[in-house]
Amino acid sequence: MCQLLGMNCNTPTDILFSFEGFHRRGGLTDHHADGWGIAFFEGKGCRIFLDDKPSVESAVAHLVRNYPIKSQNVIAHIRKATQGEVNLANTHPFMREMWGQYWIFAHNGDLKTFQPEAGCHFNPVGSTDSERAFCYLLEQLRSKWCSAPQLDELFAEIDRLAAEIRQHGVFNFMLSNGEVLFAHCATHLHYIIRQAPFNKAHLVDDDVTVDFSTVTTPHDRVAVVATQPLTDNESWTQLQPGQLLLFRDGAPLLVSSGSH
Amino acid sequence: MCQLLGMNCNTPTDILFSFEGFHRRGGLTDHHADGWGIAFFEGKGCRIFLDDKPSVESAVAHLVRNYPIKSQNVIAHIRKATQGEVNLANTHPFMREMWGQYWIFAHNGDLKTFQPEAGCHFNPVGSTDSERAFCYLLEQLRSKWCSAPQLDELFAEIDRLAAEIRQHGVFNFMLSNGEVLFAHCATHLHYIIRQAPFNKAHLVDDDVTVDFSTVTTPHDRVAVVATQPLTDNESWTQLQPGQLLLFRDGAPLLVSSGSH
Numbered sequence: 001m002c003q004l005l006g007m008n009c010n011t012p013t014d015i016l017f018s019f020e021g022f023h024r025r026g027g028l029t030d031h032h033a034d035g036w037g038i039a040f041f042e043g044k045g046c047r048i049f050l051d052d053k054p055s056v057e058s059a060v061a062h063l064v065r066n067y068p069i070k071s072q073n074v075i076a077h078i079r080k081a082t083q084g085e086v087n088l089a090n091t092h093p094f095m096r097e098m099w100g101q102y103w104i105f106a107h108n109g110d111l112k113t114f115q116p117e118a119g120c121h122f123n124p125v126g127s128t129d130s131e132r133a134f135c136y137l138l139e140q141l142r143s144k145w146c147s148a149p150q151l152d153e154l155f156a157e158i159d160r161l162a163a164e165i166r167q168h169g170v171f172n173f174m175l176s177n178g179e180v181l182f183a184h185c186a187t188h189l190h191y192i193i194r195q196a197p198f199n200k201a202h203l204v205d206d207d208v209t210v211d212f213s214t215v216t217t218p219h220d221r222v223a224v225v226a227t228q229p230l231t232d233n234e235s236w237t238q239l240q241p242g243q244l245l246l247f248r249d250g251a252p253l254l255v256s257s258g259s260h
Numbered sequence: 261m262c263q264l265l266g267m268n269c270n271t272p273t274d275i276l277f278s279f280e281g282f283h284r285r286g287g288l289t290d291h292h293a294d295g296w297g298i299a300f301f302e303g304k305g306c307r308i309f310l311d312d313k314p315s316v317e318s319a320v321a322h323l324v325r326n327y328p329i330k331s332q333n334v335i336a337h338i339r340k341a342t343q344g345e346v347n348l349a350n351t352h353p354f355m356r357e358m359w360g361q362y363w364i365f366a367h368n369g370d371l372k373t374f375q376p377e378a379g380c381h382f383n384p385v386g387s388t389d390s391e392r393a394f395c396y397l398l399e400q401l402r403s404k405w406c407s408a409p410q411l412d413e414l415f416a417e418i419d420r421l422a423a424e425i426r427q428h429g430v431f432n433f434m435l436s437n438g439e440v441l442f443a444h445c446a447t448h449l450h451y452i453i454r455q456a457p458f459n460k461a462h463l464v465d466d467d468v469t470v471d472f473s474t475v476t477t478p479h480d481r482v483a484v485v486a487t488q489p490l491t492d493n494e495s496w497t498q499l500q501p502g503q504l505l506l507f508r509d510g511a512p513l514l515v516s517s518g519s520h
Contacts, residue, residue: 044385045348047310052302059327067319088305097356100383120406121381123360125304146380 002092002108004189005038005076006174006225008181008247012042012070013222017210021203021230023061025078034086036061038076039093039104040069041178046102050091073176077106082129089126094134096122098141099148101177105134108227109170109186133165133173151180151246155254158182159244166242174225181247183225185239190229192236193251195221201231221250262352262368264449265298265336266434266485268441268507272302272330273482277470281463281490283321285338294346296321298336299353299364300329301438306362310351333436337366342389349386354394356382358401359408361437365394368487369430369446393425393433411440411506415514418442419504426502434485441507443485445499451485452496453511461491481510 005022007015015038023036035052047069051060077092084090092106098121107130114129119139124131140161141154148154158175162184165171172189175182183189194201196219198212225247229236239245240258247253265282267275275298283296295312307329311318337352344350352366358381367390374389379399384391400421401414408414418435422444425431432449435442443449454461456479458472485507489496499505500518507513 042312042348045310045312045351047348048308050305050307052305059323063319063323088302088307091305095355097382097385100385102385122357125357125360125362 002080003078003227004106004108004172004174004225005074006176006181006183007071007074007222008176008250009072009220009222010249011220012072013220014068014070015074016065016068017201017203017208018224018226018230019064019076020208021205022076022078022226023065024205034079034081035091036076036078037091037093037106038064038074039095040071041073041102041104041176042069042071044101044178046095046104046178048093048095048104050088052086052088052091073178073181075104075106075174075176075181077108082110083112084126084128087126090128090131092130094131096134096138098138099145101148103138103175103177105137105173105175106130107133108172111165111169111171114165114168129169133171136165137161137175152254155244155246159256162244163242172227179248180253181223181225182244183239183247184244186241188227189225189239190227190236191223191225191239191245192229192234193221193223195250200233202233204230204232223247223250223252262340263338263487264366264368264432264434264485265334266436266441266443267331267334267482268436268510269332269480269482270509271480272332273480274328274330275334276325276328277461277463277468278484278486278490279324279336280468281465282336282338282486283325284465294339294341295351296336296338297351297353297366298324298334299355300331301333301362301364301436302329302331304361304438306355306364306438308353308355308364310348312346312348312351333438333441335364335366335434335436335441337368342370343372344386344388347386350388350391352390354391356394356398358398359405361408363398363435363437365397365433365435366390367393368432371425371429371431374425374428389429393431396425397421412514415504415506419516422504423502432487439508440513441483441485442504443499443507444504446501448487449485449499450487450489450496451483451499451505452489452494453481453483455481455510460493462493464490464492483507483510483512
């Protein structure tokens, strides 16, 4: 199964600690050897690093681990190919522009029977079920609104579309426009909010500990969302199947009730 | 003035030699300190490295210089900001998806008076004249064709749109969908075709020589397009103002007559 990682913060924050544990799931501690990618928003702009090599071997992973890019919204993905061959066009996260904003999407799961019609605005470049679902999701949103709607309306519509798409299989996903992070759970997704008073955290995948109190200010708040908890001494919250969360400024702002 | 660099080849080729000279124009041998970017197509997929720091200082430039990504189509840009502040959203190249293909665009020039209406399909995220022109160009193409047209029709329409947009200022640009490379000259653009028998080439910006005969096969053909010639011992062809060229498999396939 693929691994998802998302971060949403109230101040630009580096993801080095979480990425340190996460990237090890690309071939060392777990079997995800079909590529990986990470997208960092910086203001309205977005920087994406994609690699169709296993992440433990990658020169790009080395750069990301050593280059402390600070971002308020990050989405990362390690791929275990289920549909579509292993190549760059099939590597998550995917990006499109809608409403003058970049939208970033990564998916964990398998949508075997999902074959929507070609879109008017958005079409897949690669051959994955994931990119098909992303394009379908944006196509429906763009057809409904010519410019960005209110957040609560957008949340309700994405919740409805996620319920529709997950009829076709497993649909855990993360989606961000650089302001907010949507996290949808079909099977496995966990999150944690880190805020003052900050404590030490210890990675599951590596014997690394960080004391966040030494690298934060009292006003910082960071939400980290991942397929499986990345630390073994903190209390992660498990999302319910069918649940959609919207994070803004490092905390859940809107939460749906789950399967319906 | 910004600097453009493009490469179109008949076999995946690394751009390390040309980039070595080109990136030095990002602060050492020329004054272009407002960021840079490079996009590499690999099949249908595209990998973009963007940096809003001067390219001679950048960790990302270091990666690109030492990581021999092989590609059939590359577009790179060093920015000298004329419109729009220096930030990631304003850093070239820009990317959009159209007709199930990624399209990459970079611009050199200044389109002071170009303020097209908001598009139905494509809208700028940042605040540059360049991204406005890119979105306008794609908007017109997408409005005319719902799926990719024949290359000669596409070429004629881009030639027409380039003539329209350059009424608003200086509009040197490069555009690629991963299969072909369009190069449009308003003021300065030069190209060279390298093919057997391959010779030595020596960079203008650095005392570096490469003997291409040692790193190529007899069937390789590579077109390199740049604002100014990158080597001082080869014969570069200067494009005419108003001229559009379409490169495929390392050679010009379609050439317009220039200003009209």
